[in-house]
Structure formats: structure tokens, C-alpha cells
Amino acid sequence: MSPGVALAVLFCIFGTGCGYHTAGHAVTIPDNVRTIAIPAFVNQTQTFKIEQMLTAAVVREFVTRTHYHVVNQMNDDADAALHGTVVSTYTTPLTYDSQTGRAASVLVVISMKVSLLDKQGKVLYQNPAYLFREQYEVPRDVNSFFQEDSPAFQRLSRDFAQTLVSNILEGF
Numbered sequence: 001m002s003p004g005v006a007l008a009v010l011f012c013i014f015g016t017g018c019g020y021h022t023a024g025h026a027v028t029i030p031d032n033v034r035t036i037a038i039p040a041f042v043n044q045t046q047t048f049k050i051e052q053m054l055t056a057a058v059v060r061e062f063v064t065r066t067h068y069h070v071v072n073q074m075n076d077d078a079d080a081a082l083h084g085t086v087v088s089t090y091t092t093p094l095t096y097d098s099q100t101g102r103a104a105s106v107l108v109v110i111s112m113k114v115s116l117l118d119k120q121g122k123v124l125y126q127n128p129a130y131l132f133r134e135q136y137e138v139p140r141d142v143n144s145f146f147q148e149d150s151p152a153f154q155r156l157s158r159d160f161a162q163t164l165v166s167n168i169l170e171g172f
Contacts (some may be wrong), residue, residue: 028125028171033079033118035069036062041084041112050110051086053153057161058082065165080124082168085113094135108134108156116168125168132160 038059043051062070074081088111093103112130117123134156 028168029068029080029116030118030124033068033124035071035078035080036116037071037074037078037081038062039073039081039083041086043086045086045089047086047089047153050089050153050157051084053157054084054086054110054112054160057157058084058164061158061161061165066169078119080116080118082114082116084115087111087113103138105135105137108136108153110153110156110160112160114164125171127167130160130164132156132163134159 038055041051041055041058043049059070059072062068071078089109091106091108094105094107096102097104110132112132113128114126114130115123115128116125134153136151136155
């Protein structure tokens with residue numbers, strides 16, 4: 001084998017990649033989508049205003065992280081619409097205080113269905129089983145106790161929004 005052929009073979013072998021790519025480069029939203037409608041998510045649970053917290057967090061994330069114009073309802077200006085449904089929410093104690101027997105930390109779990117559809121109804125992104133969890137501590141002092149559910153749901157909403165927007169943009 002001549003040195004030129006051997007060099008060409010080595011170049012082909014080492015020049016080919018393994019098929020992996022860097023996360024964050026794939027975009028599932030077509031170039032013609034400039035405006036995304038994000039109507040209020042639907043709440044199928046008994047958790048008060050959780051759909052409002054999640055919707056607001058997703059809108060905030062799209063506005064701050066992307067170039068898309070966001071509107072709150074599907075109209076002629078919107079090129080796509082992001083729909084969400086809160087399917088379930090629940091809390092469960094994770095640890096207990098050995099002195100009082102009360103919960104020391106609690107896990108909050110939210111299950112959602114989300115889909116991004118273009119004007120023609122074509123699915124651009126869909127996840128029918130989004131599952132998010134957030135842990136929070138329960139104060140030991142009963143006199144200083146305050147309801148921690150709302151701050152935990154706020155944190156959970158931010159985490160959910162960050163992950164959802166990343167997943168939509170990166171195609172996961």
C-alpha cells in the first residue's frame with residue numbers, strides 16, 4: 001500500500017465520528033416558527049393554582065432564554081402552540097424527626113402532559129409523561145411553622161420550565 005493510500009485510509013478512519021453530538025445544538029422548532037402561543041395549562045388536580053405557576057414559569061423561561069415572541073392564546077399571529085395539562089400532584093414524607101415523629105422533609109411530585117403543535121396541528125414536541133420532583137424541609141419549630149408547599153411548587157415550576165424549554169430546543 002502506498003503512503004498516499006495509507007494516509008487516506010487513516011484520514012477516513014480517524015475523520016469519521018462516533019455519531020454523538022454536543023447537546024444543545026439540535027433544534028426541533030422549524031425556522032418559520034417565530035411566535036409561540038402558551039395558553040394557561042389545564043389543571044386536573046386539586047392543587048390550588050399549580051397550573052398558573054407552571055404556565056408563568058414556562059412563559060418566563062421562553063421569554064428570557066429564546067428569541068421567540070410569546071403570546072397567551074392561539075391566534076393568527078401564533079406559528080405554534082404549547083399545551084400542558086397537570087395530571088397529578090402529590091406530596092409524601094421522605095424523612096421523619098426522631099424526636100417529634102413529624103415529617104422532617106417532604107417530596108412534591110408533579111405529573112404533566114405537554115405538546116408543542118404548529119398551526120396545522122403537526123406535533124413538534126410531545127411528552128405525555130413529564131414527571132418532576134422537588135424536596136423541601138419542614139421547619140422543626142412549630143411556632144415558626146409556615147406553609148412550605150407554595151415555595152416548593154414555585155421552585156418546582158422553575159425547574160420544570162428550564163427542563164421543558166431545554167428539551168424542546170434540544171430535541172429530547
